[in-house]
Amino acid sequence: MRKIAADIIFPIHTQPLTNHVLVLEDDGTVADILPITELDNASIEKVSGALVPGFVNAHCHLELSHLKSKFPEKTGLPQFLSLVTQQRNVPIEIINEAMEMAEKEMITNGIVAVGDISNNSNSFYVKAKRNLYYHTFIELIAFDPARANGAMQNGEQLLSEARGYGIHASLAPHATYSVSPDLIKSINASCYANGKPTSIHMLESNDENEFYIQASGLYRKLYRELGVDIKHFNPTGKTALESLLPYFNKEVPTLLVHNTIATSWDAEWAEDIHPNLFWCFCPKANLFIEDRLPDIPMLMQHVQYIAVGTDSLASNHGLSVLTEIQTIQHQFPELPTSDLLRWATQYGAKALGINNQYGTFEKGKKPGVNVLTGITSTQTNLADTVISRLV
Ligand SMILES: [Zn+2]
Structure with a gap:
């Protein structure tokens, strides 16, 4: 399991989420998106920016x-x-x-x-x-x-x-x-x-x-x-x-x-x-x-x-x-x-x-995960963002 937190998550099929964690199976399949408070802090991988599907x-x-x-x-x-x-x-x-x-x-x-x-x-x-x-x-x-x-x-x-x-x-x-x-x-x-x-x-x-x-x-x-x-x-x-x-x-x-x-x-x-x-x-x-x-x-x-x-x-x-x-x-x-x-x-x-x-972070899909740097809940303009591939 991989538990990834970011400034904002764009599940795409629902509204963007803050204070949430994307939970993935080892093979990259989406297991869940959970509120950060429900998880043990030590198990969470933290990245800066936005998580978006491939x-x-x-x-x-x-x-x-x-x-x-x-x-x-x-x-x-x-x-x-x-x-x-x-x-x-x-x-x-x-x-x-x-x-x-x-x-x-x-x-x-x-x-x-x-x-x-x-x-x-x-x-x-x-x-x-x-x-x-x-x-x-x-x-x-x-x-x-x-x-x-x-x-x-x-x-x-x-x-x-x-x-x-x-x-x-x-x-x-x-x-x-x-x-x-x-x-x-x-x-x-x-x-x-x-x-x-x-x-x-x-x-x-x-x-x-x-x-x-x-x-x-x-x-x-x-x-x-x-x-x-x-x-x-x-x-x-x-x-x-x-x-x-x-x-x-x-x-x-x-x-x-x-x-x-x-x-x-x-x-x-x-x-x-x-x-x-x-x-x-x-x-x-x-x-x-x-x-x-x-x-x-x-x-x-x-x-x-x-x-x-x-x-x-x-x-x-x-x-x-x-x-x-x-x-x-x-x-x-x-x-x-x-x-x-x-x-x-x-x-x-x-x-x-x-x-x-x-296309979306829905449970059971294996959509790939990208990080867009610099995107937060208050700064969503794409102009200066850089992409990196997480999964
Ligand atoms: Zn063409």
Whole structure:
């Protein structure tokens, strides 16, 4: 047994507690949270700061870790995608080394579980070591509906390869501008049948809506550059979200990633038609690529669940969920730390379907324990806190 007292404990599923002790089994399972007066003082380990459950990084691309510091910042998404596509062919040893370093960084930064996008099987061997919990989203790209079946076959093959490694995985459409309604329907049928979540990059820039509303703008240019045929595409006259969300299965937990340009109307409309949405913010990547952030204080008024991701090292300087929520609070100081911590733990775990084990200090869970220095009952601002991993 380990009995840990701190200035404040954030169990997440209940209000923060002072003068309490987190009691853990030897294997890190939460046994209880008890008032400090009920325990023998000599048996208590005292740490300074706040205790919070392990962080869930709801959106990452481990396989892009070797692209750290390779791209210029603030280019806008279409230009960024064009650069990433040109940089994919790198010797596997370099990719492997970068993924292992990235994983170590996440562990140091108190991350216990990751929703990770994979376009290939490069990351599977790292994930099979189970140093972290991974849910792999096997990402499919096929804008032409005639290519949807082929994309599904590749996806199913990668899924069975993932199962061979003992990895948790499901299929996910890449982004609104790179999939068809047919492909979204097939992917959702697969996720529903397997009881697994899905994910999609959503509303990252105005170019995305411009393309759906009138088939113009930078995406049209990108497709020309990449030689992608878009003759089949009829603009819908609606936003990208409104055009595609109806093809998702309402029973399937769905991460909408980025939402940089989402409006209050988008959020309310989407919540009305889909009860299992998780709005995932990756603020550091948004600043890196688009140099803007979603209107998070507005969106949190309209949506039920928010999660936090780091995106990849191609568009971020590090992989730290704490840095992401510090960035949010720096920009929007009115956002309470307890909300930010809930997004970074409980809701990320719920999105990945692992809230029976991660995300809160509830009895029987094994969520990992982080210490945030400098956080007390009277000083909860995250600005200067430093994380260390206790369990
Ligand atoms: Zn991403």
